[in-house]
Amino acid sequence: MFQNILFQSPTIIFGINAINQIGEQAKKLGAGRALLITGPRVEKTGVLGNVKALLESVGVAVQVNIQDRDTPEPATDVVERTAQVARECNCDVIIGLGGGSILDVSKMASALLTNPGKTEDYFGREKVPKRGKPTIIVPTTSGTGAEVTKHAIFLERASNVKKVVASSNLLPNVAIVDPMLSMTCPPAVTASAGIDAYIHAAEAFLSKNANTITDALALEAISIITKWLGPAFADGQDREARYHMSLGSLMAGMVLNNSGTSLVHAMAYPVGGEHHTPHGVTLSALLIPCFDYVAVAKADKMAALARAMGEPIDGLAPREVLERLLEAIHFLLKSVNLPASLTDLGISREATDIHQWAVEAHKEQRLLTRSPRILTVEDIELIYENAFD
Numbered sequence: 001m002f003q004n005i006l007f008q009s010p011t012i013i014f015g016i017n018a019i020n021q022i023g024e025q026a027k028k029l030g031a032g033r034a035l036l037i038t039g040p041r042v043e044k045t046g047v048l049g050n051v052k053a054l055l056e057s058v059g060v061a062v063q064v065n066i067q068d069r070d071t072p073e074p075a076t077d078v079v080e081r082t083a084q085v086a087r088e089c090n091c092d093v094i095i096g097l098g099g100g101s102i103l104d105v106s107k108m109a110s111a112l113l114t115n116p117g118k119t120e121d122y123f124g125r126e127k128v129p130k131r132g133k134p135t136i137i138v139p140t141t142s143g144t145g146a147e148v149t150k151h152a153i154f155l156e157r158a159s160n161v162k163k164v165v166a167s168s169n170l171l172p173n174v175a176i177v178d179p180m181l182s183m184t185c186p187p188a189v190t191a192s193a194g195i196d197a198y199i200h201a202a203e204a205f206l207s208k209n210a211n212t213i214t215d216a217l218a219l220e221a222i223s224i225i226t227k228w229l230g231p232a233f234a235d236g237q238d239r240e241a242r243y244h245m246s247l248g249s250l251m252a253g254m255v256l257n258n259s260g261t262s263l264v265h266a267m268a269y270p271v272g273g274e275h276h277t278p279h280g281v282t283l284s285a286l287l288i289p290c291f292d293y294v295a296v297a298k299a300d301k302m303a304a305l306a307r308a309m310g311e312p313i314d315g316l317a318p319r320e321v322l323e324r325l326l327e328a329i330h331f332l333l334k335s336v337n338l339p340a341s342l343t344d345l346g347i348s349r350e351a352t353d354i355h356q357w358a359v360e361a362h363k364e365q366r367l368l369t370r371s372p373r374i375l376t377v378e379d380i381e382l383i384y385e386n387a388f389d
């Protein structure tokens with residue numbers, strides 16, 4: 001079968017001490033003045049001071065903006081405030097340095113400098129008409145992939161619902177991925193972000209939008225993350241583990257950007273919205289029942305996933321292959337203290353209206369149309385039910 005492939009990616013600079021190139025990259029993008037957006041944790045670790053000094057050493061003036069938010073996902077008004085700071089400082093380049101939320105705010109604030117209106121006007125697909133001011137995006141966790149994606153997720157304050165801006169014009173100009181910046185990431189965040197990356201690769205691999213390029217990246221990312229998430233969780237100072245997790249997460253981000261996630265992400269929205277559980281942790285609790293349910297559509301790909309996770313499956317029947325895959329995923333989750341069910345996540349079945357969740361998740365057609373198995377509200381309800389076992 002012939003495929004037509006569109007593959008989008010920023011310029012990527014990856015490696016130990018890759019951050020040292022930030023000054024040169026900012027200059028290339030025309031920075032006389034940069035707005036550096038980051039969070040309180042990055043400030044405490046000393047990374048912020050280092051990055052600021054690197055920029056100033058090549059003559060780039062830096063204004064720092066420390067994000068402070070009251071919700072797990074940044075609310076839309078935070079983006080508006082940040083864009084106003086960027087306008088007032090008259091910066092040429094926006095630099096985002098931090099976890100996924102900080103990076104999302106940086107990407108969207110940049111877009112609001114060249115496009116009219118507010119974040120709410122751009123929820124949905126390809127609604128941002130123009131590219132923003134140039135961006136350099138620097139992650140300090142390994143997982144969200146935000147440094148190479150066109151997506152940004154925000155809490156709409158009025159409705160208290162998480163919504164997505166998905167537009168090619170949000171794609172960063174440059175992604176700098178330096179494993180050394182993730183060394184201080186705490187174990188729980190390492191696990192949650194790491195499994196998010198695993199799911200970006202695995203879910204996109206199963207998706208209807210998958211192609212030969214993203215499949216190759218996805219399988220390698222899955223293999224890397226399966227091997228190195230445990231060591232990175234167990235000892236944050238393990239440089240080799242951080243190196244590989246940064247690489248695996250970056251590759252998974254490229255898969256996410258070009259093939260897209262599906263069912264697990266769609267089903268996590270209502271759960272995260274009600275319980276405010278971290279993104280990766282919520283996905284983790286739904287992963288096994290979701291993959292179990294769609295396996296019927298993709299036996300070959302389930303075998304490839306099992307192989308990428310190191311399972312010896314030659315000669316096994318498809319039913320046995322699926323068992324091995326789900327066991328391998330269960331082992332991975334448990335080894336880094338992640339929940340393998342909604343019960344593990346501390347949610348009570350009795351106190352939950354799973355029909356309402358299923359109705360909400362089913363509205364995420366942007367994601368569900370990529371699912372290899374067509375899913376009705378009743379199907380989704382059954383998966384939630386299974387996730388309580």
Ligand SMILES: [Fe+2]
Pocket residue numbers: 144196200265279
């Ligand atoms: Fe995700």
